[in-house]
Amino acid sequence: MPLHIEVITPERRVYEDDVDMVIAPGSEGYLGILPHHAPLLTALGPGEFRVKKGGSEEVLAVFGGFMDVREGRVTVLTEAAEHVEEIDVRRAQEARDRARAALEAAAPMSAEDIQRAQAALQRALVRIRVSERRHRRRGE
Amino acid sequence: MATEREIRRRVRSVRNIQQVTKAQQTISASKMRRAQSSVLASRPYEEKLRSVLNDLAPYADPETSPLLARREVRHSLIVLITSDRGFVGAMNANMVRTALRHADTLPETAWVAVGRKGIAQLRRLRRPTVAEFSGLGDRPSTADTGPISRLVTEEFLSGGIDEVYLAFTRFENTLRQVPTVLRILPLVPEDEDIDALPPLQYLFEPDAATVLGAVLPRLIEVTVYQAILDSIASEHSARLIAMRNATDAAADLIEDLTLAANKARQWRITKEMLEIASGAEALAKG
DSSP, X not given: OOEEEEEEOSSOEEEEEEESEEEEEETTEEEEEOTTOXXXXXXXXXXXXXXXXTTEEEEEEEOSEEEEEETTEEEEEOSOEEEGGGXXXXXXXXXXXXXXXXXXXXXXXXXXXXXXXXXHHHHHHHHHHHHHHHHHHHHO | OOOHHHHHHHHHHHHHHHHHHHHHHHHHHHHHHHXXXXXXXXXXXXXXXXHHXXXXXXXXXXXXXXGGOOOOOSOEEEEEEOOSSOOSTTHHXXXXXXXHHHHHTSSOEEEEEESHHHHHHHHHTTOOEEEEEOOOOSSOOHHHHHHHHHHHHHHHHTXXXXXXXXXXXXXXXXXXXXXXXXEEESOOOSOTTGGGSOOOOOEEESXXXXXXXXXXXXXXXXXXXXXXXXXXXXXXXXXXXXXXXXXXXXXXXXHHHHHHHHHHHHHHHHHHHHHHHHHHHHHHHO
């Protein structure tokens, strides 16, 4: 029995397919979902969302949200999700450096600014990690 | 009767207006396509989130999730969503009328206005607003609409407001936009007899209260976002139709005026000939 998976953001449907297994970045750590998994609702952290189908694996970067698992269906509702091909590594690296610089700068920041910079840093780090994983695999 | 030259001048001015409405129509058509596709693209998210809420209802405890708390209704809040700009036919007028009619059924209503047209209308009617938002643009993101959902959530949680409604123009298709009033707070599962369904044995990670605490505010946020996307798609659709009607009306008017101008010209020629003929006759008689 395949696992039907949908990844949806407020702007669009990012991914939909019948797959064998997903590995999701739960708020408490990564967790794998196979068919016949018990109903589960979990918050997602920013991280890699891996989808296994046949021998191949696809990786998405997801940024927060929820995952609803029931009766062979996995629904991921997330603020933002990107295919690995959509990630611009250089832009992510620049964003990472910018966010780090902002956080380290001596200039006083409002709590909101700090939060925004930290969120930007985290997003950049996830993007970099996801795309590095793909390139490593290619190199093998 | 207007002279031929006056009529011709009017034809020229109507033709200029027609060019403007035609250009506006083309602009609306492209904005409408974009707005329609973004409203349709974002619907699955809201629908899924709502179905998650329905599944969660058996676990929901108003004690731990105050967004679910039903209270006796003394003070209501209506978020009135209209467009910033006019030339949309009766869309904004219909929206305001529907919202006011709904307000009449409530004991006491506070208002939040989104969009300049609604802001102006409420001012004219001397209905004070809690807050006013405008200039969201044609492609707002959830970050742009966040302040609106946060405001209504805070008003509800503070206890000053017992229920919150969204008044927005739901986009059905290019020809049909429906003024809609929807209650968004307190959050109530759509299926009222949901208790009859056997609850799924859900696992929550990290725990039910944390997950609900994250899902519920998100649902409010997305519902507000969706309502605003609906209103934008409706606005551009309504404007496209209004501009098309104006262009057609201008074409009819040009036709009528051209006919009148031709008649005036014929009348002038006939009159000149009559003058010549009667002049000649007078000479012959004399």
